[in-house]
Amino acid sequence: MPETRNAPTAGLPAFEELKFRGDPLADAVIADLVRSGKTGVVNEVLAHFRDNDQPVPADLPESVRRYLVVTDVPPEWADLDRVAGAYEFFVDDGVHVASVLSFGAMVNCYAQPRPSRVLSLTHRLNQPHRRLSETSQFVLNMMGPAPFGAGGAFVPTIQKTRLIHAAVRYFITRSGEWDPAADGVPLCQQDMLGALLIFSVQVLDGMRRIGITVTEREAEDYYYVWRVTGAMLGIPADAMPETLAEARELNANVVEATYGPSPEGIELTRNLLRLYETMIPGKAFDGVAAAMVRQVVTPEVADWLEVPRSRSWSRVVGAGTRLMRLLERSEDRSRTATAVLDKAGSLLLGGSVRTLTNGQPTALTIPAGLREKWLATGVCPAQRAPSRAEPETR
Structure with missing residues (x-):
């Protein structure tokens, strides 16, 4: 069915109006759970709800079941x-996407004062490992x-994320530390x-800043997957730009x-x-992460965010970026070049797999098909997928 649009794709007034809009569907579920005192039961059941084709658990309150359906x-x-068409991009550059998202996109999110204040009110300023793990898994x-579709795990991930956002809105709005008239809705649209x-x-801009080649078709497909994801997260379709240019x-x-x-x-x-x-x-590499952040963000x-400067590491990262561009040109012709290029991209995501949360390993699950292809090229940051018997650490 062709997509219909009935509002401008850009413009400050429309964007400002979104500051006062939450997510009525998910917000109603959280309000019902708080009234009925069933939040703990729902958390326990949803912890085991992980696959797109898994039936909705029967032992859930009716409001949650309706929401999941x-x-x-x-x-x-x-x-x-078209969504499936982006898969080849993820096979070739998915590790780089995750790395640039971690080095650049998360920092750019922190450049937004209001969402950063939301994080502070949820007591998550000192839990970067958890936010990094959750973002990487998403x-x-x-x-x-x-x-x-069937066989994936993305739909339940989106559904849970949407409920988490609604819970944050509910409790911050009632905390007495937020002024809706001045600040709008916490975690608004x-x-x-x-x-x-x-x-x-x-993320696409950041990949290019570190020397990763992204074709316009790949960029359009990548953005399209995010636009569908945004709709499933509850963002109004008419608020999202239809094209990458917009x-x-x-x-x-x-x-x-x-x-x-x-x-x-x-x-x-x-x-x-x-x-x-x-x-x-190793202490010898202290400073390289800050230099990478400075390479990816403006x-x-x-x-503004007081990212430390290091002339020596900035020169190293800059030289590495130039090397990445050279290696990219020979990537299809040289297995050695491919290995060097992708090793740099896999370091951070591999670290996310090993990150500790409350003393327990955070096990990121890489989609099976993607994992096999990454293993075949030697860039997979996790050498095994966690079994279903392993607990999910959150």
Whole structure:
């Protein structure tokens, strides 16, 4: 069915209006669970609800069951053949996507003062490992050959994420520490749309900054997968740009205009950099993570968030970027070049697999088909997939 649109794809007034919109469908579920005192039971049941084709658990409150059924399918306008077309991009560059998202997109999110304040109010400033793990798993599930179809795990991931966002809205709104008239809705649709553009448009820009070649077709397909994902996360379809060109325009003219310094953003970035330093072995490499962040984000954002400067590491990272561009040109012809190029991209995602959460290993699950292809080329950051018997660490 052709997609219909009835609102402008860009423009400050429309974007500003989104600041006062939540997610009525998910918000109603959380309100019902709080009233009935069943949040603990739902958390326990949903912890085992992981696959797209898994039946909705029977032992759930009716409001949750209805929500899971209604949000189980992508929007009517979604072209799943086009979604599948992005899989080859993920096979070739999925590790780089995850790395740039971690080094750049997460930091750009911290350049948004209001969402950073939300994180501070949920007491997650000192849990960068958890946010990195959750974000990495979300993106890995998106990279499957049919992320919205049978055999994947992306739909339950989206459904749970949407409920988590609704829970945050519920409790922050009632905390007495948030002024809805001035600040809008916590984790509003403006924040969601901004995050979508950061994870799509800005990741593509960041990949190019470190020397990764992305064709326009690959970029369009990558953005399209995110647009379908955004619709399933509850972002109004008419608020999302239809084309990558429109998305770039909205990102440049509106989303980046929300960037600025904040105490919360600075602390979030500082804690994230500390985490990266623990993931890169040896004190001799301290400073390389900050230099990578400065390579991927703009100098203004890096300065706002007080990302440390290092002339020596900046020169090394800059030289590495130039080397990456040279290696990319020979990637299809040289197995050695491919190995060197992809090893750099797999370091951070491999670190995410080994990150500790409350003393327990965080097991990221890589889609089976993607994992096999990454293993075949020697770039898979996890050498085995966790079994279904292993507990999910959150």
